[in-house]
Amino acid sequence: MIPSQMLKGTLEGCVLAIISKQETYGYEISQQLMAYGFGKITEGTIYPLLLRLEKNGCLRATYKASEVGPKRKYYALTPTGQAALKDFYHSYCELSNAVHGLMQDIKGGTSHE
């Protein structure tokens, strides 16, 4: 299981990524995150996050009726959101490289001693 602290900062970018694939809504996003292996991301996490992203201009929302339940709030990326996704991916790679370098050093031989 992924500890909640480790999701901080990463989750936001991943939600942007999911929306960039296709317009979608909170409930489905939480199910997709689970399918990708992030574990159960609860509503108390997902909805505040979406509202935050809408408020700062990364997302644009439209309500649409559903045949199987209450109205859904569909989100789409704005240009700001696309830029944020790009930034996220860049930062994530930076972190990933740093961690990877460190883990290589403790596994194999020590490289610089």
Place this chain on the structure above:
Amino acid sequence: MIPSQMLKGTLEGCVLAIISKQETYGYEISQQLMAYGFGKITEGTIYPLLLRLEKNGCLRATYKASEVGPKRKYYALTPTGQAALKDFYHSYCELSNAVHGLMQDIKGGTSHE
């Protein structure tokens, strides 16, 4: 630059990893993190983190004199700390795989056909 929120949870495991390579102290750890590409991790981050890890039994500390400044507090991993490092690595891989899977999907093929 890696945003601070994205470091949460990850930094702790990385500090354990650095100490597992060799007993070391706070000031040097912050320099090593910088060398690995994590950016500047300030004292206000590193010392509380080390005290937390010492308090919950992951680290054991011993003071040693230095020839060039005040006493250094050297940290070493306890068995608990080694287990925590293993856990961290496992969780990190889980997150990494999830993010990677997602990023592949938005780049190449669409999954919604």
Place this chain on the structure above:
DNA sequence: TGAGCTATCTTGCATTACAATATACTCAGC
């Protein structure tokens, strides 16, 4: 009527990176 699934939102809490600040030791230059 009520159970169960779908769907959104809010409140309050815990964790943690970080800025700012305080303390203290060693050494070089004056």
Place this chain on the structure above:
DNA sequence: GCTGAGTATATTGTAATGCAAGATAGCTCA
């Protein structure tokens, strides 16, 4: 001796964010 720079540790308070818990509401089916 005094002062400032570099080394080294610690504390306080703040901001960000994942999440539990709970409220609200609509749909379907028995």
